Amino acid sequence: MSYAMIFPGQASQFVGMGRELFDADGQSRDLFERAEAALGLPLKRLCFEGPLEELTETRYAQPAILLVSHLCQSYLKRHAVKPAVVAGHSLGEYSALVAADVIEPLRALELVALRGRLMFASGEQTPGTMAAIIGLARDKVEACCARASEGEVVQLANLNSPEQIVISGAIAAVKRAMEACTTDGAKKAVPLTVSGAFHSALMATAAEELGAALRETEFKTASVPVIPNVTAQPTRDGAELRDLLIEQLTKPVLWCDSMTAMRTLDSGPVLEVGPGKVLMGLMRRIDRGAKVKPLGDMQNIDAWLNETRTGEAQA
Numbered sequence: 001m002s003y004a005m006i007f008p009g010q011a012s013q014f015v016g017m018g019r020e021l022f023d024a025d026g027q028s029r030d031l032f033e034r035a036e037a038a039l040g041l042p043l044k045r046l047c048f049e050g051p052l053e054e055l056t057e058t059r060y061a062q063p064a065i066l067l068v069s070h071l072c073q074s075y076l077k078r079h080a081v082k083p084a085v086v087a088g089h090s091l092g093e094y095s096a097l098v099a100a101d102v103i104e105p106l107r108a109l110e111l112v113a114l115r116g117r118l119m120f121a122s123g124e125q126t127p128g129t130m131a132a133i134i135g136l137a138r139d140k141v142e143a144c145c146a147r148a149s150e151g152e153v154v155q156l157a158n159l160n161s162p163e164q165i166v167i168s169g170a171i172a173a174v175k176r177a178m179e180a181c182t183t184d185g186a187k188k189a190v191p192l193t194v195s196g197a198f199h200s201a202l203m204a205t206a207a208e209e210l211g212a213a214l215r216e217t218e219f220k221t222a223s224v225p226v227i228p229n230v231t232a233q234p235t236r237d238g239a240e241l242r243d244l245l246i247e248q249l250t251k252p253v254l255w256c257d258s259m260t261a262m263r264t265l266d267s268g269p270v271l272e273v274g275p276g277k278v279l280m281g282l283m284r285r286i287d288r289g290a291k292v293k294p295l296g297d298m299q300n301i302d303a304w305l306n307e308t309r310t311g312e313a314q315a
Contacts, residue, residue: 001308002084004266005099005273006259006283006292007069007092012276013061015050018068020298021075022048028071031105035067038106039113043067058123058195062091062116063109069095069274070105072295076273079305085234085265087227087258089279090158090199091115093248099273100222102238107217114213118206119249123196125205130157130168130194131178135187141165144184148176157199158253161285166192168200199252207249214242225265232257234265259286271295 021028022044036043046055047064055061069092073083088096094112097103103111133141138159145154145167154169154177167177174197178189197203219238227234228244232254235241259282262270272279272294280292295301 001080002082003268004262004270005073005083005086005096006262006270006279007073007086007088007095007099008065008272008274008276008279009088009090009092010058010061010065012274012278012296013052013055013065014275015052015055016048017064017275017296018047018071021068021071024298025071025075027078028075031071031074032067034106035063035109039063039109041113058120059113059116062119063113065091065275066095066098066109066112068296070098070108072297072301073099073273074105075298075301076271076295079301081271081305083224084268085225085227085262087262088229089255090229090248090253092274092279093226093229093245095274096226097219097222097241097245100224100226100236102220102222102226102241103217111210111213111217115206115210115249118209119198119203120195122203122206123194126197126202127171128153128169128197128200128202129171129174130166130192130197131174132188132190132192133165133167133178133181133186134190135163136165136181136185138165140184141167141181141186144180145169145173145177148180149173150176153197153201155200156252157197159256160253161256161282163285164282166199168197169202170197199249201250203249207246210249211246214245217242227258227261229253229255229258232261234261255282256286259283259290263287263290269293 152173154173157168158166225234
């Protein structure tokens with residue numbers, strides 16, 4: 001069985017994620033132990049016990065989400081469920097590349113741990129913020145950012161759905177852009193609790209340092225099409241996927257376009273593989289006809305596997 005698979009990014013974490021797989025599945029437990037040893041991070045404690053405030057820190061949330069997403073995908077694979085096409089939201093693109101056999105899992109965890117540290121440090125060195133703009137067209141949000149910049153960085157960061165666009169940049173510039181968007185007809189302009197201006201030019205130093213590590217990493221030809229955030233165009237080329245990961249830190253996540261491209265390639269059910277249900281909610285706003293199944297823990301995976309096998313047997 002093969003399905004389109006999407007993988008969550010930061011803000012999908014929750015205390016308790018991955019616990020069932022660790023307790024009941026030997027291979028998952030082994031990977032948790034190897035990941036902790038390789039990264040030197042208390043991933044079991046953070047994932048299973050929290051506190052949520054610590055787990056939510058960029059430097060911890062990113063490797064933790066990747067690890068749990070990979071455990072879910074690996075468990076599915078061992079039950080004969082494979083990807084047909086993959087995409088991941090921001091951080092989730094690394095999970096997608098692991099699922100498509102582009103990067104080895106432990107190397108992906110090392111890269112994501114580095115990415116999280118660099119983004120966290122960048123936010124401390126060059127403070128920035130982000131905000132969600134609800135109910136305003138892309139061209140109008142871009143125009144508001146241009147008017148509000150006043151020489152500072154403020155730009156589109158995440159095009160999550162036709163109704164939701166996230167902007168990112170310097171704190172004062174983002175506030176001015178929020179006011180401009182509200183004046184121009186946005187339903188809401190909501191500040192986000194983040195540690196930096198992700199997917200903006202303020203991440204340039206982090207992108208440069210991450211790029212050095214990415215260029216030292218082997219990127220294989222993908223086993224299935226991957227839809228990168230930066231282009232929203234499917235590719236299997238390893239070198240291209242590496243370059244786009246570097247660009248991803250400073251350019252917007254074209255999630256809405258990516259999901260449209262995915263649905264063109266595969267119009268069947270979509271599996272959200274990893275913690276949370278954020279991407280299912282976004283897909284409902286992008287394509288109401290899409291059926292998305294969130295599979296973020298062992299109980300949900302086993303229940304879905306049983307339903308699928310029962311359906312096949314009856315057919």
